[in-house]
Amino acid sequence: MKYSFPFSINDLISSGGAKAEMIEDGNRMITGGFATDLLSHAIGNASSGDAWLTVLTNPNITAPASIADVSCIIVCDSTPVTDALKAKCEVMGISLLSSEMPITDLSVFLYNLQAGRK
Numbered sequence: 001m002k003y004s005f006p007f008s009i010n011d012l013i014s015s016g017g018a019k020a021e022m023i024e025d026g027n028r029m030i031t032g033g034f035a036t037d038l039l040s041h042a043i044g045n046a047s048s049g050d051a052w053l054t055v056l057t058n059p060n061i062t063a064p065a066s067i068a069d070v071s072c073i074i075v076c077d078s079t080p081v082t083d084a085l086k087a088k089c090e091v092m093g094i095s096l097l098s099s100e101m102p103i104t105d106l107s108v109f110l111y112n113l114q115a116g117r118k
Contacts, residue, residue, distance in 0.1 A: 003114035018097040059088035
């Protein structure tokens with residue numbers, strides 16, 4: 001879903017919706033949201049500028065994130081973020097965040113954030 005009012009990764013972090021794990025560019029705009037745990041689905045359907053919401057933490061998720069040019073990956077549902085994933089995101093230049101919220105709750109949070117209603 002594309003947002004009418006994009007916001008930056010830093011805006012999301014300061015809103016309390018997600019925590020920084022590895023930030024490549026905090027000023028990069030989040031222009032939409034996309035949620036999936038299937039790598040092939042992300043490759044074919046995520047759009048440039050999307051925040052990718054997932055519970056996957058295997059470093060292989062960086063490949064679809066890079067291909068789709070997502071603004072960031074957000075690991076949801078209090079899923080522990082591995083050091084291997086952080087390192088791969090740093091190498092690939094992909095911002096990585098985490099959230100305690102389940103994917104559905106974070107999706108609503110992001111929509112409300114872009115609409116100016118936290």
